[in-house]
Amino acid sequence: MGVAEHINWADAACWNGTAFDGGWSTRLAVSQDVVEPATGQPLWRTGVASGADMSAAIGRAHAAQAAWAATPPRDRAAILLKAAALFEQHFDELALMIARETGGIIPKGQHEVREAVVLCRLAAALPMQAQGQVLPSTPGRLSIARRVPHGVVGVISPFNFPLILSLRSVAPALALGNAVVLKPDVRTPASGGFIIARVFQEAGLPAGVLQVLPGHAEAGEALVIDPKVPMIAFTGSPGVGRRIGELAGKHLKKVSLELGGANNLIVLEDADLDAAASAAAFGAWFHQGQICMASNRVLVHASIADSLKARLVGKATHLPVGDGASGQVALGPLIDQKQLSHFDAVVQDTVKQGATLEAGGTHEGLCYKPTVLSGVKPGMRSFDEEPFGPVVNLVTFGSDDEAVALANTSQGGLAAAVISRDVGRAMAIGERLNAGMVHINDQTVNDDCTNPFGGPGLGGNGSAVGGPADIDEYTRWQWWTVKAALPQYPF
Numbered sequence: 001m002g003v004a005e006h007i008n009w010a011d012a013a014c015w016n017g018t019a020f021d022g023g024w025s026t027r028l029a030v031s032q033d034v035v036e037p038a039t040g041q042p043l044w045r046t047g048v049a050s051g052a053d054m055s056a057a058i059g060r061a062h063a064a065q066a067a068w069a070a071t072p073p074r075d076r077a078a079i080l081l082k083a084a085a086l087f088e089q090h091f092d093e094l095a096l097m098i099a100r101e102t103g104g105i106i107p108k109g110q111h112e113v114r115e116a117v118v119l120c121r122l123a124a125a126l127p128m129q130a131q132g133q134v135l136p137s138t139p140g141r142l143s144i145a146r147r148v149p150h151g152v153v154g155v156i157s158p159f160n161f162p163l164i165l166s167l168r169s170v171a172p173a174l175a176l177g178n179a180v181v182l183k184p185d186v187r188t189p190a191s192g193g194f195i196i197a198r199v200f201q202e203a204g205l206p207a208g209v210l211q212v213l214p215g216h217a218e219a220g221e222a223l224v225i226d227p228k229v230p231m232i233a234f235t236g237s238p239g240v241g242r243r244i245g246e247l248a249g250k251h252l253k254k255v256s257l258e259l260g261g262a263n264n265l266i267v268l269e270d271a272d273l274d275a276a277a278s279a280a281a282f283g284a285w286f287h288q289g290q291i292c293m294a295s296n297r298v299l300v301h302a303s304i305a306d307s308l309k310a311r312l313v314g315k316a317t318h319l320p321v322g323d324g325a326s327g328q329v330a331l332g333p334l335i336d337q338k339q340l341s342h343f344d345a346v347v348q349d350t351v352k353q354g355a356t357l358e359a360g361g362t363h364e365g366l367c368y369k370p371t372v373l374s375g376v377k378p379g380m381r382s383f384d385e386e387p388f389g390p391v392v393n394l395v396t397f398g399s400d401d402e403a404v405a406l407a408n409t410s411q412g413g414l415a416a417a418v419i420s421r422d423v424g425r426a427m428a429i430g431e432r433l434n435a436g437m438v439h440i441n442d443q444t445v446n447d448d449c450t451n452p453f454g455g456p457g458l459g460g461n462g463s464a465v466g467g468p469a470d471i472d473e474y475t476r477w478q479w480w481t482v483k484a485a486l487p488q489y490p491f
Helices: 051-069 071-089 091-102 108-126 161-177 187-201 217-225 238-250 273-291 302-318 338-351 401-408 423-430 467-474
Strands: 032-033 042-048 130-137 141-149 151-158 179-183 211-212 231-235 254-258 263-269 297-301 357-358 371-374 391-395 411-418 433-441 475-481
Touching: 042 187, 051 141, 051 151, 051 179, 051 217, 071 108, 071 161, 071 187, 071 297, 091 130, 091 161, 091 187, 108 161, 108 467, 130 391, 151 217, 161 179, 161 187, 161 231, 161 467, 179 187, 179 217, 187 211, 217 238, 231 238, 231 467, 254 411, 263 273, 263 401, 273 302, 273 391, 273 411, 297 302, 297 357, 297 401, 302 371, 302 391, 338 357, 338 371, 338 391, 357 391, 391 401, 401 423, 411 423, 423 433, 467 475
Parallel strands: 151 179, 151 231, 179 211, 231 254, 263 297, 263 411, 297 391, 371 391, 411 433
Antiparallel strands: 032 042, 130 141, 141 475, 357 371
């Protein structure tokens, strides 16, 4: 019997009203239902942490961190590999849980679990890498620059891809010797937190090293301002990101922000229109557009705009929308009524501002039809804001310079893409785009886990996580010098 067989994922009783403190003994005074977006019915209950609950969890993590950092690198790596195996062994069960809790389709849930396996395996390699450099110095003195853990890393993750967007910080931070306090969104506490907690508990992570507490702004602010937490990793909206950046700066903390902003997909006049329409539809509508790198703006050369629009309208009209976990639809529901109301207001306001509604713009329950808007321009809400819903905003341009100017009409973005048969021309445009990630002949929703993921301005704060960025993010420099004997000084 392997450790994987100990987990009964269907039984949510262990996290009902609790925080994960290395076990499930910490009861929280407040709890609430977690509602399945597709049905409106409760899936399970989650505890909701207060600021005091968060402070207590930070204290537990701080107490456990030193011993974890002193754990041999091979032992830390082995726990990450066990975690990867557990995600793999429970693949189908976890994918369905995630699809139901997030409102996603089954392939979206499968994608999250598949990436969780990769993230744990990549993190398992980090403790075995060189952790510093020997520096030039005077004879008789050894000078070393070491990478050392921050201590306790606070992770605040969102509802849209909760497993991936939690684990991409949790796994490398743990691997490099940090303790972690994770605050998942209260709408997706299992996908964003308790699944991770149960996996690492079964994998043998020492008690206290990982703390998981769903909560609202009070708990998040307590995490950001606590002096025992020297680093915060946040994924979410630019508005909340600004607040966290402000608090982190005030309290002299390192902060990694991944926000989103406006992402641009540029389609040049020589593009294969059928392929471009498919790419734009996927980039804008996958997981109902609730993706930080969604192709919100589709900038299309005026000479092919009508042809591309017709293809997108055809797709919008025929793609089925409904319960994502049913396996019968392409788009599921938005996460909740608040998100739907916000997105619908963006669409309707943009139409009032002069855009044309070509398809969609309606919903049944939380299921919003894939939407196409044409004639979108700067100054309209759906151009200026991140819609975070299933909309293609068609913006026309007449020259490469105009395309670049339109794409850069923002305070930076996470991702951009250019589609053209002329790769050199597409690359020349891509080099001028103010985005953290640029894809030539693809759409904007891309992540290999081995790449630095982040962006400037509204895309984040110029920081990145993933691949070569992880050691930089989750450790800090420490300088050591060693001499055989104390020298004589003139004082």
